[in-house]
Amino acid sequence: MGPPVLAAAPDGGWGWLVALAVFLEAGLIFGVIRSFGVFFVEFLGHFGELAGRVSWVTSITIAILLFASPVGTSLSTQYGARPVVMAGGFLSGLGLLLASFATSLTHLYLSIGLLSGFGGALVFAPSVATLARYFKRRRALATAVAFSGPGLCSLAFSPLFQFLVDSYGWRGGLMIVAGMTFHLMACGALLRPLALTEDLALAPAPQRSWLAKLSSLFGLALLSSWPFLTFAVSGLLMNLGYLVPFAHLVPHAREMGFDEYQAACLMSMTGATDLCGRLVAGWLDARRAFRLLHTLTLWTLLTGITLLLVPFGHTYPTLMAIDLCYGFLAGAVVPLKFSCLVEIVGTGRILEATGLVHLLESFGALAGPPLSGFLRDVTGSYTVSFIASGTFLIVGGLVLFTVPNFCSCSTTSPPKQSGDPEDAGNLTRHNGDHPCDGKT
Amino acid sequence: EPAPVPRAGWAPTRPPALTVESGGRRRCVTPAQQPGTGGVSLQRYCSCPARTMRGSGSGAGSLRLLLSLAALWLSDANEPGTAMTTRDINQQTRKSISDYTVKEHDLSTPGSHLTTQDFNQQTEENISNLTSAVYSISINGFSSAPVEENVILYSPANIALSCNLTSPSTDSATVNVTWKKDNETLRSSSVTFNETKHVWSTQYMLKIRDRNQMGNYTCVFKRDQEVKATFHLQVPQIEGKEHHVVSYVGDSVVLVCKSIKYIPISWIWYMSNGSDQVAVNDSLMPDKYTVDEKYANITKLKILKISEEDDRSYWCQAVFKLGESKGKVSLKVLTYMTPLKPFLAIAAEVIILVAIIFLYEMYSKKKQMHAEDEKEFEQIEQLKSEDSNGVENSTTRHRKV
Numbered sequence: 001m002g003p004p005v006l007a008a009a010p011d012g013g014w015g016w017l018v019a020l021a022v023f024l025e026a027g028l029i030f031g032v033i034r035s036f037g038v039f040f041v042e043f044l045g046h047f048g049e050l051a052g053r054v055s056w057v058t059s060i061t062i063a064i065l066l067f068a069s070p071v072g073t074s075l076s077t078q079y080g081a082r083p084v085v086m087a088g089g090f091l092s093g094l095g096l097l098l099a100s101f102a103t104s105l106t107h108l109y110l111s112i113g114l115l116s117g118f119g120g121a122l123v124f125a126p127s128v129a130t131l132a133r134y135f136k137r138r139r140a141l142a143t144a145v146a147f148s149g150p151g152l153c154s155l156a157f158s159p160l161f162q163f164l165v166d167s168y169g170w171r172g173g174l175m176i177v178a179g180m181t182f183h184l185m186a187c188g189a190l191l192r193p194l195a196l197t198e199d200l201a202l203a204p205a206p207q208r209s210w211l212a213k214l215s216s217l218f219g220l221a222l223l224s225s226w227p228f229l230t231f232a233v234s235g236l237l238m239n240l241g242y243l244v245p246f247a248h249l250v251p252h253a254r255e256m257g258f259d260e261y262q263a264a265c266l267m268s269m270t271g272a273t274d275l276c277g278r279l280v281a282g283w284l285d286a287r288r289a290f291r292l293l294h295t296l297t298l299w300t301l302l303t304g305i306t307l308l309l310v311p312f313g314h315t316y317p318t319l320m321a322i323d324l325c326y327g328f329l330a331g332a333v334v335p336l337k338f339s340c341l342v343e344i345v346g347t348g349r350i351l352e353a354t355g356l357v358h359l360l361e362s363f364g365a366l367a368g369p370p371l372s373g374f375l376r377d378v379t380g381s382y383t384v385s386f387i388a389s390g391t392f393l394i395v396g397g398l399v400l401f402t403v404p405n406f407c408s409c410s411t412t413s414p415p416k417q418s419g420d421p422e423d424a425g426n427l428t429r430h431n432g433d434h435p436c437d438g439k440t
Numbered sequence: 441e442p443a444p445v446p447r448a449g450w451a452p453t454r455p456p457a458l459t460v461e462s463g464g465r466r467r468c469v470t471p472a473q474q475p476g477t478g479g480v481s482l483q484r485y486c487s488c489p490a491r492t493m494r495g496s497g498s499g500a501g502s503l504r505l506l507l508s509l510a511a512l513w514l515s516d517a518n519e520p521g522t523a524m525t526t527r528d529i530n531q532q533t534r535k536s537i538s539d540y541t542v543k544e545h546d547l548s549t550p551g552s553h554l555t556t557q558d559f560n561q562q563t564e565e566n567i568s569n570l571t572s573a574v575y576s577i578s579i580n581g582f583s584s585a586p587v588e589e590n591v592i593l594y595s596p597a598n599i600a601l602s603c604n605l606t607s608p609s610t611d612s613a614t615v616n617v618t619w620k621k622d623n624e625t626l627r628s629s630s631v632t633f634n635e636t637k638h639v640w641s642t643q644y645m646l647k648i649r650d651r652n653q654m655g656n657y658t659c660v661f662k663r664d665q666e667v668k669a670t671f672h673l674q675v676p677q678i679e680g681k682e683h684h685v686v687s688y689v690g691d692s693v694v695l696v697c698k699s700i701k702y703i704p705i706s707w708i709w710y711m712s713n714g715s716d717q718v719a720v721n722d723s724l725m726p727d728k729y730t731v732d733e734k735y736a737n738i739t740k741l742k743i744l745k746i747s748e749e750d751d752r753s754y755w756c757q758a759v760f761k762l763g764e765s766k767g768k769v770s771l772k773v774l775t776y777m778t779p780l781k782p783f784l785a786i787a788a789e790v791i792i793l794v795a796i797i798f799l800y801e802m803y804s805k806k807k808q809m810h811a812e813d814e815k816e817f818e819q820i821e822q823l824k825s826e827d828s829n830g831v832e833n834s835t836t837r838h839r840k841v
Contacts (some may be wrong), residue, residue: 172779
């Protein structure tokens with residue numbers, strides 16, 4: 001007998017366990033990526049390679065995560081969320097386990113970058129979709145709880161990773177982190193499938209060619225929409241700079257002369273203020289005092305300016321203060337971005353829009369940290385890297401000025417697309433402060 | 441060349457033919473030619489111009505010999521130091537050279553044997569611009585605890601160490617000040633003592649040229665109590681890594697030592713062997729140890745094919761002009777079993793969690809199914825009892841009974 005068919009989303013009960021599962025998943029995927037700076041320094045020393053080449057590890061992971069998230073979505077609609085998430089969790093852990101035996105950087109690119117990144121993509125998108133199904137009225141609260149995961153987890157993971165490296169070396173440390181990542185499978189087990197009455201009402205989609213499916217999955221038709229296009233380009237530019245601190249703040253701090261645990265603390269503090277930033281963003285979203293697009297532009301510019309200031313933090317307190325500001329601003333930018341996207345394209349096409357934005361942003365994620373690492377190799381310090389990434393963020397914020405109707409004070413409704421299956425949009429509806437573009 | 445043995449036929453009054461070394465020159469004496477091969481043999485021994493005196497008259501020849509001998513004796517007597525050995529000569533030639541080039545050095549002290557080291561340093565002193573610095577310590581009162589200061593010296597310099605003692609008492613008793621180096625009292629030739637109001641200050645001038653001048657210099661003020669301050673003159677310290685570097689059997693590891701501010705002349709790596717330190721010879725074992733010195737202030741020792749015996753301490757020694765200093769890096773070698781145990785424990789825990797979750801789900805589903813079955817059963821029963829209303833009820837009841 002299959003799962004009971006419910007009239008409406010339960011908005012509680014098992015849903016809270018699903019929220020807990022997504023919380024842990026977000027923490028295990030993004031918290032690990034954020035705290036990877038500790039391992040970055042070890043790879044630099046062991047493989048004797050340039051910072052540019054080692055940066056590819058983090059950037060490939062995030063890029064594959066973003067790029068392959070539509071694959072996760074489509075697989076989960078076919079087979080259900082639970083098996084896909086458990087398979088993704090297994091792949092993620094396996095990738096890290098294989099990485100602990102790495103003998104070259106290429107080995108790391110393939111095992112951490114490709115395998116763990118793809119596993120993360122399989123985990124994240126279906127989990128978020130399941131969470132959206134379990135909650136309707138309280139969706140905002142549930143997603144806020146769930147996406148505080150990366151912030152809280154990176155708070156603990158950064159010093160923990162340093163401790164693991166001190167006790168077991170980077171190989172042993174990766175092995176134990178792989179064990180931790182296998183908990184993704186346990187989180188996936190919590191995602192009980194839920195059958196809602198509205199699913200049954202959905203008419204089966206007509207058979208389309210795989211190209212049409214792909215294009216609808218990625219929402220390529222959206223590219224013709226000018227507001228979306230500018231928004232996506234802005235997202236691409238922002239991603240070029242946004243991810244650099246997660247990759248290079250710890251090595252930069254070590255080069256400035258701070259010891260291992262001080263540098264690890266910087267990253268964990270970023271996680272703590274990231275949480276505050278998200279909450280403030282959610283509050284701002286609820287208030288609707290200003291137009292979301294204006295708020296997003298302002299925060300993006302501020303984040304870019306903060307990154308520009310990072311090279312000027314010569315003492316530990318100043319660097320920590322700049323770092324806290326960055327964490328706060330960056331944490332707020334992510335949910336704001338998503339809300340703006342909903343505003344621009346409407347909830348009907350949000351799924352495709354998210355997929356397409358992820359796709360474009362994955363290129364930014366792929367290029368950002370290696371470019372920053374290359375600048376460091378050429379100039380000898382991370383100063384130019386941070387200045388460049390701050391500049392990218394500022395340019396991305398400025399591009400947002402070109403979104404049509406920027407200067408109007410009221411939100412314009414997105415153009416209605418005829419023939420859109422509204423139900424499909426309702427099934428995986430993401431609400432206001434729910435960051436779905438993978439940068440949590 | 442050995443002095444030719446005088447032949448038996450010669451008159452004993454004549455001096456035998458000798459080769460005399462005097463001032464690096466050799467004098468050859470060609471005696472009168474004897475019939476036979478006498479002259480020829482002499483000529484072979486002495487590298488003299490071939491002056492054959494064959495056939496000359498014996499009388500004229502002997503006179504010439506006498507004259508040349510007399511000239512020989514006379515000239516030899518005038519040259520100083522006939523009995524000098526080669527070593528003395530070398531020293532004197534050196535001294536004469538140094539006299540010319542080092543103009544400012546005071547050679548008034550006779551018999552001073554200039555060694556090569558002094559010579560080099562003096563030329564350096566004249567050529568390079570040396571830094572001058574003053575390091576001072578202030579002492580408050582006679583009852584303060586001994587003060588210490590570390591002075592880092594990287595290259596030869598002229599330094600002045602100064603101690604200032606402020607004492608509030610108006611006691612006008614004299615204060616004696618002495619300077620000591622490593623508990624040996626120094627001559628006060630470079631000490632200046634200044635006494636104004638209640639501040640006694642003393643300054644000791646030092647020319648740091650080599651490692652012998654490094655050490656602990658103490659100024660001691662003595663009246664009725666004694667108070668002292670110490671300057672520790674040392675080369676820049678190298679920081680190793682306080683926490684050990686972890687690596688695995690069969691892996692490779694890179695040990696790094698840095699000296700950011702001061703650039704050493706060279707680096708030497710040592711490894712601990714029991715309680716003493718053995719130099720790491722990377723040229724002897726190139727497939728095991730590689731020293732990378734791309735930059736002068738960073739040295740990297742790469743150890744390949746690590747085994748359990750490489751679990752020891754390593755020292756990187758930086759050689760400076762004024763001494764050496766060492767930094768310690770210790771290596772810890774683990775086998776893959778060490779992190780594998782926690783990993784397997786965590787993996788087992790994950791499997792247990794997943795099993796618990798699925799079992800709970802199956803259990804709660806079973807309960808739900810049971811509850812639904814019971815509901816259905818009750819519903820059917822209710823329908824049945826409603827259907828069989830009236831007469832049939834009693835008959836069924838009768839039948840049951």
